[in-house]
Amino acid sequence: MSTPVEITWLLAAVAKGDAVAFERLYGATCPKLYGVVLRILRRPDLAAEVLEQAYLQIWRDAVDYDPARLTPLAWMMAIVRRLAIDAARAPQPPATDSEPEIAEEDEGPGSVPRHELTDDLKRLLTCIGRLEPDRQRMLLIAYYGAFSRDQLSAKLGMPVDLVRASLRRSLLEIDGCLTS
Known part of the structure; x- marks a missing residue:
């Protein structure tokens, strides 16, 4: 500890x-x-x-x-x-x-579940850490704040299409990282 x-x-x-x-x-x-x-x-x-x-x-x-x-x-x-x-x-x-x-x-x-959770969390955090800082922030705000794309767009002052594309790209990168 x-x-x-x-x-x-x-x-x-x-x-x-x-x-x-x-x-x-x-x-x-x-x-x-x-x-x-x-x-x-x-x-x-x-x-x-x-x-x-x-x-x-x-x-x-x-x-x-x-x-x-x-x-x-x-x-x-x-x-x-x-x-x-x-x-x-x-x-x-x-x-x-x-x-x-x-x-x-x-x-x-x-x-086992505690160790699996630890390993899964480590892998997820590593993959999130590989994203650009702005995309990390957007993804975490969307997830933890449970914001819709429209709400996230208003909060970040970005077009909805850009928010959607950025979130999608981030999730695809994380998925690729987790499956590799």
């Missing part, structure tokens, strides 16, 4: 949109945060989903992190804990026959 100072630095870099810092932050904090979620939910499949949501929120909200109020890990744990409690309170679909098998395989410190 990295020190609180290192995690604070990583959060500051993430707030500026640094995907490499986000990857390092994820690697440094994932085991601890996954443990928190798993203790609350007791379902590795759901815990992995909640953890993914938490890291998306950490990416979006890193700009709002105030080191004077909380340590970085405490801030991240608060996000994870709140999302896990919300998920625990939400009505859950009935478990299928395959879920207990998955849960049994996933329990323990070396659970």
Whole structure:
């Protein structure tokens, strides 16, 4: 685990949109945060989903992190804990026959979904990092803000066709990167 100072630095870099810092932050904090979620939910499949949501929120909200109020890990744990409690309170679909098998395989410190998520996230962040900075920003704003092309066009002051073409080109590049 990295020190609180290192995690604070990583959060500051993430707030500026640094995907490499986000990857390092994820690697440094994932085991601890996954443990928190798993203790609350007791379902590795759901815990992995909640953890993914938490890291998306950490990416979006890193700009709002105030080191004077909380340590970085405490801030991240608060996000994870709140999302896990919300998920625990939400009505859950009935478990299928395959879920207990998955849960049994996933329990323990070396659970497969966590490692797969880590590897997938690393690959995705690497591919996003290869995009031009303006296209990275546009893609992340579109995805995390759930903006339509028209809304994104208005927000960025660009023609809709240019936004559409840029997003399409970015997604094709990411797809090509992920499949290579």
